[in-house]
Amino acid sequence: MPAICLYFQVHQPFRTRVYDFIQIGNQHQYFDEEMNKHFIDRVAENCYLPANKLMLELITKYGRDFSIAFSITGTTLDQLEKWRPDVIKSFQQLSKTGQVEWLSETAAHSLSALYNRKEFRRQVKEHDAQIERLFGYKPRTFRNTELLFSNDLVNELVELGYNQLLVPSTERLLGIKSPNHVYKSPMHNKTLCLPKNSSLTAELTRWFGEPDHPGYPLTATKFAEKLMVLQEAPECVNLFMDYETIGEHKKAASGIFDFFRELPEAILALPDYHFLTPDEVFKKFSPAGKYDVPYPVTWSYPTYDLSYITGSDIQQEAINRLYDLAPRIYEKNDPVLLQDWSRLQSTDHFFYMTPRFEERGERNHFSPFASAYDAYNNFLNILIDLELRTK
Numbered sequence: 488m489p490a491i492c493l494y495f496q497v498h499q500p501f502r503t504r505v506y507d508f509i510q511i512g513n514q515h516q517y518f519d520e521e522m523n524k525h526f527i528d529r530v531a532e533n534c535y536l537p538a539n540k541l542m543l544e545l546i547t548k549y550g551r552d553f554s555i556a557f558s559i560t561g562t563t564l565d566q567l568e569k570w571r572p573d574v575i576k577s578f579q580q581l582s583k584t585g586q587v588e589w590l591s592e593t594a595a596h597s598l599s600a601l602y603n604r605k606e607f608r609r610q611v612k613e614h615d616a617q618i619e620r621l622f623g624y625k626p627r628t629f630r631n632t633e634l635l636f637s638n639d640l641v642n643e644l645v646e647l648g649y650n651q652l653l654v655p656s657t658e659r660l661l662g663i664k665s666p667n668h669v670y671k672s673p674m675h676n677k678t679l680c681l682p683k684n685s686s687l688t689a690e691l692t693r694w695f696g697e698p699d700h701p702g703y704p705l706t707a708t709k710f711a712e713k714l715m716v717l718q719e720a721p722e723c724v725n726l727f728m729d730y731e732t733i734g735e736h737k738k739a740a741s742g743i744f745d746f747f748r749e750l751p752e753a754i755l756a757l758p759d760y761h762f763l764t765p766d767e768v769f770k771k772f773s774p775a776g777k778y779d780v781p782y783p784v785t786w787s788y789p790t791y792d793l794s795y796i797t798g799s800d801i802q803q804e805a806i807n808r809l810y811d812l813a814p815r816i817y818e819k820n821d822p823v824l825l826q827d828w829s830r831l832q833s834t835d836h837f838f839y840m841t842p843r844f845e846e847r848g849e850r851n852h853f854s855p856f857a858s859a860y861d862a863y864n865n866f867l868n869i870l871i872d873l874e875l876r877t878k
Contacts, residue, residue, distance in 0.1 A: 490723040492681065495557050496728070496730060497558065497731075498729070499566055503836065507868060517827060518830065534733055536574060541747060562594070588765060590765070597832035600643070608643075639783075653680075656683050660780060666683065667723055669768060681765055681768060683726075690713070695737055695743060708753050711754055711757055795838055802837045802863075808870055827873065831866075831870075840863045
């Protein structure tokens with residue numbers, strides 16, 4: 488019986504305020520409270536509350552036939568607890584249905600897996616504790632920031648207690664193999680990998696509502712028809728995406744809520760199809776082979792690497808300089824200093840510094856800064872002050 492595995496990433500960073508060189512050594516408030524509250528309120532009203540309401544309706548209507556998975560970053564939970572406890576309650580309502588799986592990840596949506604394994608372990612444990620506190624759930628499946636994965640991470644994750652992993656998929660890595668199966672890591676026979684179906688997910692995240700895309704407008708029925716013409720017999724079709732796709736990145740006027748409202752009925756009408764969480768998929772299906780990932784890959788289209796986050800000299804300088812502070816941060820044993828350093832690790836800060844949008848004559852609409860260098864200079868001023876605080 489083929490399964491649809493529907494997983495949502497929920498993330499909002501702590502955005503930094505304008506921080507000029509005059510404030511270095513005098514002002515240690517790095518994050519813009521007003522702007523962060525504005526964004527968390529906006530995404531709560533556009534996405535989290537109406538999408539959670541919809542998911543609860545679907546679970547109530549379809550019962551055990553419909554289930555979903557979430558990973559939600561610590562930076563998001565911190566902001567929701569501070570400004571939107573109503574959203575926390577709506578997630579808790581979903582969790583109580585028993586039809587939701589909560590995944591583990593890094594608390595700060597960081598690249599600590601690549602830059603500092605000690606910090607990586609600390610953030611994973613911190614995040615798991617927060618999920619248990621808020622939702623009474625101990626995560627059994629791990630997904631990394633940006634779905635970052637390589638063979639090199641497997642032993643680290645096994646030591647943390649994780650042998651069920653969500654991973655990206657690329658044609659280069661899969662070859663002729665399909666993403667619609669469970670695989671095992673060549674590094675550890677008991678470590679199972681669930682690859683994202685990138686092309687079908689893109690129909691919902693990148694192409695939904697685009698008039699120039701073939702098959703526009705996409706409906707739930709049309710999407711179900713795409714499943715029927717898959718070239719091989721799928722076991723699990725893994726749709727991994729940002730939750731903010733529903734209502735924030737794709738506005739309600741696009742029809743995105745109607746699409747997800749109609750999706751379960753269209754899927755369940757297919758022969759033998761049903762919905763499973765990642766944990767249920769791992770328990771049900773045996774590995775179809777090995778998934779060898781010798782170098783780091785992510786779910787970032789179209790390069791499936793970290794080039795949008797670490798690809799330029801200024802991005803490399805900023806991220807290396809930030810992680811170079813690790814020994815001094817730990818030595819200080821100051822919880823406020825540690826929290827500031829952790830929140831500055833969110834990949835968003837480095838994504839704002841990518842020059843790629845400007846090279847194409849575009850603006851990075853996710854960034855609150857006018858240019859990549861403005862983002863870099865602001866971050867560098869904060870970093871200098873952070874360095875002074877560690878001395």
